[in-house]
Amino acid sequence: MKYFLYILKSQSADKYYVGISENPEVRLYYHNNIEKGFTSRYRPWEMVFKKEFNSKSDAADAEKKIKGWKSRVMTERIISGEVKL
Numbered sequence: 208m209k210y211f212l213y214i215l216k217s218q219s220a221d222k223y224y225v226g227i228s229e230n231p232e233v234r235l236y237y238h239n240n241i242e243k244g245f246t247s248r249y250r251p252w253e254m255v256f257k258k259e260f261n262s263k264s265d266a267a268d269a270e271k272k273i274k275g276w277k278s279r280v281m282t283e284r285i286i287s288g289e290v291k292l
Contacts, residue, residue: 210266212273214256214286217249223282224252225273227266231257256286 213231215224215238224246228234235254238246246252260266269292273282284290 208263210260210263212256212258212260212266212269212292213254214273214282215246215252216255218251218253220249222249223255223279224249225270225282227263227270258292 208229210227210229211231212225212227213234215226215235216222217224224238226234231254235252238252239250258269260269272292273285276282281290285292
């Protein structure tokens with residue numbers, strides 16, 4: 208089953224959100240309309256990056272790597288294509 212790593216950018220604040228999903232477009236809808244918590248505070252969100260992986264574990268490994276960096280600069284380098292996952 209295919210999974211996607213996605214990065215969202217808040218249109219109301221200078222924030223990014225990294226997640227994984229089988230259907231990132233549906234997840235974007237949830238982040239913008241239904242979800243509570245972190246993403247609800249910074250609505251609306253736009254998808255700025257999406258990459259397909261062959262398994263959930265591969266997508267989760269990439270997500271963990273990005274979150275482990277705790278680096279806005281690295282996140283932006285991924286979005287720009289300067290850094291490949």
